Amino acid sequence: MIPDTNDQIEVSVRVNGIEHHLTVDAGTTTLELLRDELLLTGTKLSCGEQRCGVCTVLVDGRPISACTYLAYELRGTEVLTIEGLASDGELDTLQTTFVEENALQCGFCTPGMIMTARALLNDIERPTERQIRSALSGNICRCTGYDAIVRAVASARDREAP
Amino acid sequence: MIGHTTSGAVPRSDAVDKVTGAARYTGDLRLPGMLHAALVRSSRPHARRSFVESSAARQAPGVVAVITAEDLEALDPWFGNIVLDRPVLAQDVVRFVGEPVAIVVADTPARARAAAAVVHVGYEDLPVVDSVESALEAALPIHQGPYRPGGISAIQVDPDLGRNIAHRHRRSRGDVDDLPDGALVLDDTFRFPAVYQYAMEPHTALARWDGEQLEVWSTAQHPFAVRRELARILGLDLAGVRVSAPYIGGGFGSKSWTKIEPLAAVASWVLQAPVRLALTMQEAMVTSRRHNAEVEVRSVFTPEGRLHARRVHARFDTGAYTDNGPQVIAVALDAAIAPYDVAAYDLDAVAVFTNTPPAGSMRAIGTPQVHWGCERHVDLAADRLGIDPLELRRRNLAPRGRHLFPRMTPVDADLASSLDLLEAALDDDQEPPLPGRVRGRGVALAMTGAGGSPISTAWIRMHADGSVTVHAASTELGQGSRTALRQLVVRRLGLPVTRVGLVAGDTRSAPYDQSTGASRTTTVTGRALMMAVDDLLTQLRAIAADLGGVHEASVEVADGKATWPGGEADYADLVAHEFGSAGGELLGHGATGGGRLATFEPGGPLFWEVAMSAADVEVDLETGQARVTRYVAVSDVGAVVHGPSIRGQETGAVVMGIGHTLSETLRFSEGQLITPDLASYHVPIATDAPFEIVTDHVANGDGPGPFGSRGIGEGAVVPVAASITNALRRALGVEVTRLPVTTEDLWRAIEDLPTPPQR
Numbered sequence: 001m002i003p004d005t006n007d008q009i010e011v012s013v014r015v016n017g018i019e020h021h022l023t024v025d026a027g028t029t030t031l032e033l034l035r036d037e038l039l040l041t042g043t044k045l046s047c048g049e050q051r052c053g054v055c056t057v058l059v060d061g062r063p064i065s066a067c068t069y070l071a072y073e074l075r076g077t078e079v080l081t082i083e084g085l086a087s088d089g090e091l092d093t094l095q096t097t098f099v100e101e102n103a104l105q106c107g108f109c110t111p112g113m114i115m116t117a118r119a120l121l122n123d124i125e126r127p128t129e130r131q132i133r134s135a136l137s138g139n140i141c142r143c144t145g146y147d148a149i150v151r152a153v154a155s156a157r158d159r160e161a162p
Numbered sequence: 163m164i165g166h167t168t169s170g171a172v173p174r175s176d177a178v179d180k181v182t183g184a185a186r187y188t189g190d191l192r193l194p195g196m197l198h199a200a201l202v203r204s205s206r207p208h209a210r211r212s213f214v215e216s217s218a219a220r221q222a223p224g225v226v227a228v229i230t231a232e233d234l235e236a237l238d239p240w241f242g243n244i245v246l247d248r249p250v251l252a253q254d255v256v257r258f259v260g261e262p263v264a265i266v267v268a269d270t271p272a273r274a275r276a277a278a279a280v281v282h283v284g285y286e287d288l289p290v291v292d293s294v295e296s297a298l299e300a301a302l303p304i305h306q307g308p309y310r311p312g313g314i315s316a317i318q319v320d321p322d323l324g325r326n327i328a329h330r331h332r333r334s335r336g337d338v339d340d341l342p343d344g345a346l347v348l349d350d351t352f353r354f355p356a357v358y359q360y361a362m363e364p365h366t367a368l369a370r371w372d373g374e375q376l377e378v379w380s381t382a383q384h385p386f387a388v389r390r391e392l393a394r395i396l397g398l399d400l401a402g403v404r405v406s407a408p409y410i411g412g413g414f415g416s417k418s419w420t421k422i423e424p425l426a427a428v429a430s431w432v433l434q435a436p437v438r439l440a441l442t443m444q445e446a447m448v449t450s451r452r453h454n455a456e457v458e459v460r461s462v463f464t465p466e467g468r469l470h471a472r473r474v475h476a477r478f479d480t481g482a483y484t485d486n487g488p489q490v491i492a493v494a495l496d497a498a499i500a501p502y503d504v505a506a507y508d509l510d511a512v513a514v515f516t517n518t519p520p521a522g523s524m525r526a527i528g529t530p531q532v533h534w535g536c537e538r539h540v541d542l543a544a545d546r547l548g549i550d551p552l553e554l555r556r557r558n559l560a561p562r563g564r565h566l567f568p569r570m571t572p573v574d575a576d577l578a579s580s581l582d583l584l585e586a587a588l589d590d591d592q593e594p595p596l597p598g599r600v601r602g603r604g605v606a607l608a609m610t611g612a613g614g615s616p617i618s619t620a621w622i623r624m625h626a627d628g629s630v631t632v633h634a635a636s637t638e639l640g641q642g643s644r645t646a647l648r649q650l651v652v653r654r655l656g657l658p659v660t661r662v663g664l665v666a667g668d669t670r671s672a673p674y675d676q677s678t679g680a681s682r683t684t685t686v687t688g689r690a691l692m693m694a695v696d697d698l699l700t701q702l703r704a705i706a707a708d709l710g711g712v713h714e715a716s717v718e719v720a721d722g723k724a725t726w727p728g729g730e731a732d733y734a735d736l737v738a739h740e741f742g743s744a745g746g747e748l749l750g751h752g753a754t755g756g757g758r759l760a761t762f763e764p765g766g767p768l769f770w771e772v773a774m775s776a777a778d779v780e781v782d783l784e785t786g787q788a789r790v791t792r793y794v795a796v797s798d799v800g801a802v803v804h805g806p807s808i809r810g811q812e813t814g815a816v817v818m819g820i821g822h823t824l825s826e827t828l829r830f831s832e833g834q835l836i837t838p839d840l841a842s843y844h845v846p847i848a849t850d851a852p853f854e855i856v857t858d859h860v861a862n863g864d865g866p867g868p869f870g871s872r873g874i875g876e877g878a879v880v881p882v883a884a885s886i887t888n889a890l891r892r893a894l895g896v897e898v899t900r901l902p903v904t905t906e907d908l909w910r911a912i913e914d915l916p917t918p919p920q921r
Contacts, residue, residue: 042183106640108411
């Protein structure tokens with residue numbers, strides 16, 4: 001059933017391993033829920049129309065654009081954002097290789113880029129450079145020219161699946 | 163724990179914050195009681211604004227106020243870094259689709275936006291100027307003027323408002339019509355598109371007026387310039403205004419000078435409450451852009467391949483307001499001859515008003531527009547004269563010390579060193595292209611005036627434990643300024659990077675810096691910082707001399723300590739000796755500027771930025787799709803301060819240049835932007851970028867910055883268009899004179915070729 005935009009909807013969702021029970025407007029987006037309700041501001045807003053990939057988070061392991069994905073659709077899911085990627089103070093392999101390869105500049109696309117790459121490496125054990133570029137083709141970066149980002153993902157691939 | 167980058171350099175100082183989501187940008191900040199603004203924007207390109215009917219909006223849920231120009235009569239609600247021609251909110255006339263007309267403030271962004279949609283503005287349409295040609299002959303000028311000078315950028319404008327000319331800039335030497343025997347004369351008109359900087363973070367500002375002081379957090383590249391405008395608008399002292407720029411999600415000029423800050427500030431002033439204004443990307447795309455330009459180029463070569471004369475007449479579409487247009491067209495003309503030594507030139511550029519969003523600064527202002535046609539001619543001449551394209555360029559390179567333009571800075575680099583590196587990095591042993599494709603290589607050399615303003619100041623505080631905090635206001639746009647400035651101090655004081663803190667981007671807590679752009683931070687802010695460090699070192703030496711009972715001249719300060727014959731002390735000991743106990747701190751100060759400081763040569767530019775490149779481009783003959791498969795970018799950095807940042811700037815600039823060459827163009831219909839999103843405005847994606855980008859740099863230690871460094875960051879975007887279009891000519895024989903050259907354009911060009919290439 002598709003709710004009316006004025007409806008208030010109860011949402012139970014695990015975000016970065018923590019269970020939340022929230023009441024949201026039916027029109028509330030996942031991005032608004034993350035940034036405004038949970039104060040998880042690591043996920044950014046850029047184009048707002050599901051084209052640039054900046055707001056990518058993982059819902060049950062799948063990358064989605066939080067800017068247009070409605071919050072009520074999160075009921076019963078597990079959401080992973082950039083803040084939840086490191087565990088026990090240890091950076092994720094991708095976070096480490098992004099730092100080592102200097103794969104970021106302004107940093108605004110970085111959280112979404114890393115989340116998309118995380119989904120890729122979870123799905124495909126040893127993606128080729130072409131597959132990496134293809135997987136990242138929905139994530140725009142205006143600073144780096146992608147070169148260092150592709151290297152960072154390849155380096156994480158090699159570390160996780162030698 | 164992360165030790166080093168793969169190149170062995172230390173990682174960027176902001177890297178961990180940015181990969182964990184901890185880095186704070188303006189949009190991440192919240193203040194208690196914060197309200198949200200949305201703008202009512204003009205739907206007309208040129209019209210008299212007759213009334214604003216807002217009763218429905220005022221009654222909408224959560225709405226606190228609807229603010230129009232009439233509410234700002236007690237203020238000086240104008241801005242502009244060069245001339246004060248821009249009203250904060252449109253008054254009697256609107257001049258472009260998207261111009262702010264009213265501010266709706268509500269308790270949530272969604273409610274503010276919903277209410278803004280029901281504000282009704284009455285318009286009486288005026289004749290629309292939608293192109294440079296129609297601008298020059300328009301019956302009704304867009305601006306009546308006269309306007310007061312903005313007073314921030316030191317440039318005297320030469321406008322002709324009756325013809326919609328915002329500024330004209332000319333340079334000439336010798337007689338370009340005096341042709342040498344057997345001269346090769348090339349004449350073409352080259353067109354460059356309007357493009358958007360497309361920083362990923364749209365403009366955002368948060369203002370808090372408390373009745374006495376104004377605080378603004380913003381995506382501003384130049385917080386001090388914004389502070390000055392806000393102080394004038396509200397009638398405050400500079401000391402009464404704070405502008406702070408947290409991490410900025412990319413700038414490329416789109417956030418230079420003043421953009422949306424006055425809107426948030428006046429809303430906060432009206433309401434006495436904190437107000438945030440966060441633009442959507444569609445709004446950001448009508449907030450700034452690069453000038454589209456039409457550039458007539460005549461090049462005269464001697465039969466021996468000497469570039470003898472150049473005539474460039476350029477018309478830049480500056481949009482509805484002056485913004486930085488005059489500076490853009492002035493710098494643009496450097497590229498009409500540089501890096502070549504040309505005997506005679508006649509250069510003339512105008513910035514023309516049209517009813518489109520204001521064009522301003524973008525990476526290497528004005529230069530790509532003029533450069534690409536000029537370098538196309540150099541390549542064409544090489545073919546016509548039967549000279550190797552690199553050799554012909556080598557024959558024309560200006561030697562060090564040569565004044566390309568009288569009263570301007572002479573060539574301050576050894577250009578041949580860069581050309582040598584470029585030549586060495588070419589790969590002539592590549593596999594042939596797949597069947598159905600052709601490949602060509604194009605080269606281009608650029609040298610652009612860089613550095614912007616000479617005005618920077620910096621402090622360094624040495625704390626009681628010998629660690630230091632740098633205060634330097636340069637903003638972190640992603641270029642790595644925070645990393646570079648800390649690295650300079652690490653190198654000079656011999657401290658580990660963990661002992662060097664940095665306060666940046668805030669007019670309250672860091673001293674004055676004029677701007678962040680024009681590849682200036684390492685060179686200019688860096689130089690002010692080195693003067694501050696020198697000031698500190700002088701103090702340390704004096705303290706050490708006193709402690710050791712020796713003459714200052716026999717004290718060495720390096721590697722974290724002072725040494726003298728028979729003794730040594732670390733920095734903490736010296737601070738303790740100065741203050742007499744475990745407290746206190748030392749303060750070093752540095753300043754660069756014109757005037758009495760006279761840090762740099764007058765006349766500008768502060769330095770020349772060198773960028774040379776070669777593009778290997780493949781074209782699919784069935785579809786017309788062009789791909790840059792291998793790109794070589796060479797720059798002259800003087801000295802390496804942070805290697806990974808240099809490469810990052812180069813690779814980013816290259817792909818940005820691929821955008822304006824092959825895909826990006828802002829299209830307007832009757833002043834309305836009809837390419838307002840990524841579906842219609844194609845920013846290069848990961849599969850568009852070259853799989854192989856080779857970067858190399860000259861480091862001769864001859865730059866004007868610390869350790870002989872020379873700024874980079876902008877230059878590499880300049881030669882991209884010429885490199886690619888020169889490659890297309892060599893691959894296909896097509897002569898491109900209009901950018902972008904899209905897949906469809908190339909497909910048509912292939913179909914029209916007299917002898918179709920072998921498929």
